[in-house]
Every structure is written in structure tokens, then in C-alpha cells.
Amino acid sequence: MTQPYRGLTRLAASAVALLLIIAPAYASAATRSHYSSRSSSSQYQYRGHSSAIQKAIDKLDDDEVEDLPIPIVLGVSVANLWPNFGDPRDGGARTHEGLDIMAPRGSFIASPTDAVVTKIGTGDSAGNYVYTAAPGGETFAYMHLDQLPENIEVGDVLEPGDFIGFVGNTGDAAGGPTHLHFEVRDGRTPTDPLPRLTKEFTLEERITALTGALKELERELKEAD
Secondary structure (H helix, E strand, O other): HHHHHHHHHHHHHHHHHHHHHHHHHHHOOOOOOOOOOOOOOOOOOOOOHHHHHHHHOOOOOOOOOOEEOEOOOOOHHHHHOOOOOOEEHHHHHHHOOOEEOOOOOOOEOOOOOEEEEEEEEEEOOOEEEEEEOOOHHEEEEEEEEOOOOOOOOOOOOOOOOOOEEEEHHHHHHOOOOEEEEEEEEEEOEEOHHHHHHEEOOOHHHHHHHHHHHHHHHHHHHHHHH
């Protein structure tokens, strides 16, 4: 599929999805779910970041968010998830350090918590990825993205529902089914995200994510002209 055609397809999907949820969102007067109060300081340090980024990270809450919404905005429910953290990889040479969440290419990914973007790039294994600092000193990683979101930069401060990228199968997932590799690390130690993915985004958070996706797609289409 050519890039302009893919952009048009995503733009149409985003517009339809936004229309489907925006009316009930306003009608029900849904309010954002606050996960925890923010703290003015943090005991955790993220090496190699500028003082401005570190200050943003320090404002994250000291407590981990125990109950997370699935970071796929639409189309994936808790019942669709299955355990694959710790599964053997490379013939047992290593284990799977995240949770693979199956979703169609181009599905919208959003931050499940308040967060700070700490790293954006491309790797042979991870493909296109975004890393964020999360409350409680955790790090969340989003891998195999279809492409790198150019509207997101290192240092950006995110709220629940803020757009991160699109599901793909880049890196060592190339040729396989599209999915999001969602990774949660406590320091350097990977932990299983599955028990904590207990809910879906609120209507307001979905609108926030879809608005961000539309902005990214509009940029893509302008560049394609």
C-alpha cells in the first residue's frame, strides 16, 4: 500500500471513529479518570536526560498505576488479551519481555498514564519504538510501530489518552501479524503488564487520542502532496 493511500485510509478511519464516540461523550458528560495525585518530587532518576526533562519526570507520581487501560484506543478489550510475557524466544535463548497485543495495522496507540517521552527511535529488533517514563519510576515501551510519529518529541509530557503512534510490525516482527509490543520495566527489570491491563480508555481519553491521530495523519498527507 502506498504511503498517501495508507494515510487517506487512516484519516478516514480516524474521522469515523471520532464521530462514533464524540456524541455519546458529550451527552454523558464523561470526565477524565484521575489515576493518582502528582507528587512534586521523585526518588527515581533517568540517566542521560536534560534537566528540563528530568524535572518533568520528577513531577510524575511516586506510586505506580496499578490498573491500566489497554494502550490500544479502539477495538481491543480485556477479553482479547492472552498471556505471552516470558514465552521462549530464539529457541529458548531468551524470553519475551513484554506483552504482545494483537491489533490491525494503523490502530491507534495512546499513553495509559501520565508520562514523559524519553526515547524515540528505530532498532533491528524493536522496529519503530517510543519509550516513556511513567509514575512510580517505571518505564513503558511501545514497539513495532508502523512508523515514527513526528508530532511527538523527547521531553513531551503526556496525559492518559494522549496519542503515541500506530500499530505495525516493524523490526523483528516484519512479515508477521501486526501487534503492539507493550513493555513495562521497573528499573531494568521487565514485569508482566497483563494483570494490570484491567480496563479500556474512557470516552474522553479516546477523543484525545483520536484527535492526536488525526493531527499526525494530516501532517502525513501534507507531506505526501
